[in-house]
Amino acid sequence: xxxxxxxxxxxxxxxxxxxxxxxxxxxxxxxxxxxxxxxxxxxxxxxxxxxxxxxxxxxxxxxxxxxxxxxxxxxxxxxxxxxxxxxxxxxxxxxxxxxxxxxxxxxxxxxxxxxxxxxxxxxxxxxxxxxxxxxxxxxxxxxxxxxxxxxxxxxxxxxxxxxxxxxxxxxxxxxxxxxxxxxxxxxxxxxxxxxxxxxxxxxxxxxxxxxxxxxxxxxxxxxxxxxx
Numbered sequence: 553x554x555x556x557x558x559x560x561x562x563x564x565x566x567x568x569x570x571x572x573x574x575x576x577x578x579x580x581x582x583x584x585x586x587x588x589x590x591x592x593x594x595x596x597x598x599x600x601x602x603x604x605x606x607x608x609x610x611x612x613x614x615x616x617x618x619x620x621x622x623x624x625x626x627x628x629x630x631x632x633x634x635x636x637x638x639x640x641x642x643x644x645x646x647x648x649x650x651x652x653x654x655x656x657x658x659x660x661x662x663x664x665x666x667x668x669x670x671x672x673x674x675x676x677x678x679x680x681x682x683x684x685x686x687x688x689x690x691x692x693x694x695x696x697x698x699x700x701x702x703x704x705x706x707x708x709x710x711x712x713x714x715x716x717x718x719x720x721x722x723x724x725x726x727x728x729x730x731x732x733x734x735x736x737x738x739x740x741x742x743x744x745x746x747x748x749x750x751x752x753x754x755x756x757x758x759x760x761x762x763x764x765x766x767x768x769x770x771x772x773x774x775x776x777x778x779x780x
Contacts, residue, residue, distance in 0.1 A: 574605055574613035582622075582633065593623065593631040639723055646727050659731045664775055666721070667709065668768055673716035675761040682715045683756050690749035706732060708749050745771040 578599075593599070600610045614631070617623045621637035648656055689708045706729055713725035747770040755767045 570605055570609045571612040571616070574603055574609055575616050577603060578613055578617065587633045589633050589635040591633050592629055593633065595630060639720070639727065643727055646731065648730050651731075656731060659728065660775075661779065663725075663728050663732060664772055666724075667712070667772065668765070670712055670716055670721075671761050671764045671768065673718055673721075674712065674756070675764065677717040678715050678756060682711070683753060686711050686715075686756070687750070687753045690753050693749060704749075745773045747771040 587593075594602075596607055596610060596614075600607045603610065614623065621634055621640050623631050624634040626632050645651075646659075651659075686708065689704060689711060693704050709732075710725060710729075713722050716722070747767045749771075752764070752767050752771060755764050759767070
C-alpha cells in the first residue's frame with residue numbers, strides 16, 4: 553500500500569502537551585461548577601493534586617487563562633474568575649501594518665455592517681446634546697482637504713457609536729479607527745454618498761428610525777458599491 557494512500561486513511565495524531573490537557577480540564581471545571589466572575593478558585597496545590605500533575609504544568613495552564621483574561625489574582629483571595637476581556641486579544645493585533653489586505657477589507661466591511669445597525673440603539677438613547685455635538689462636527693466639513701476630511705469622518709461616526717450607549721461597540725469602534733483610516737486613505741478620490749453628515753443630523757432631529765436607516769444606507773452606498 554502506498555504511503556500517500558495510508559496518510560489519507562490515518563490522519564496524523566495531534567501533538568498535545570499536558571498543559572493543553574490541563575487547560576481544557578480547567579475550562580470544563582469552571583463551566584461545570586457554574587463559576588461566576590469574582591468567585592474564588594481552589595488553591596494551586598489542590599488543583600495540581602486533583603488533576604495529578606505537577607505545579608509547573610498547572611501554572612502554565614493557568615497562565616494561559618490569565619492571558620485570556622479569564623482569571624486574575626486578588627490580594628488575600630488568591631485566584632478568582634475574572635470578567636473576561638473579550639476584545640483584549642483583538643486589540644493587541646489590530647494594526648493595519650501587520651494585517652494583510654484581505655483581512656483589512658473584511659474588517660472594514662464589518663464596520664459598515666455595524667454602522668447600518670446603529671439606528672436601533674441611537675433612537676433609544678439619543679439626546680439633544682448629542683445631536684448638537686454631532687451637528688457641530690458636521691458643520692466643520694465645508695471645503696476640507698482630504699486629511700481633515702478623514703479626521704472629521706472619524707469624529708462624526710465615532711460620535712454615532714458613542715450615542716449608541718454601548719460600551720463594547722464604542723471600544724470596538726476605537727479599535728477599528730486605524731483600519732478605517734488606512735482603507736480610506738487608499739481611495740483614489742473621496743467617496744461621498746447622496747446623504748451627507750448634515751443630512752443625517754437633520755434626520756436625527758426630525759425623522760424616524762426607519763428614515764435614519766435609509767439615510768445611513770445612502771450615506772455608505774459608495775463603500776458598498778466598491779465591494780461589488
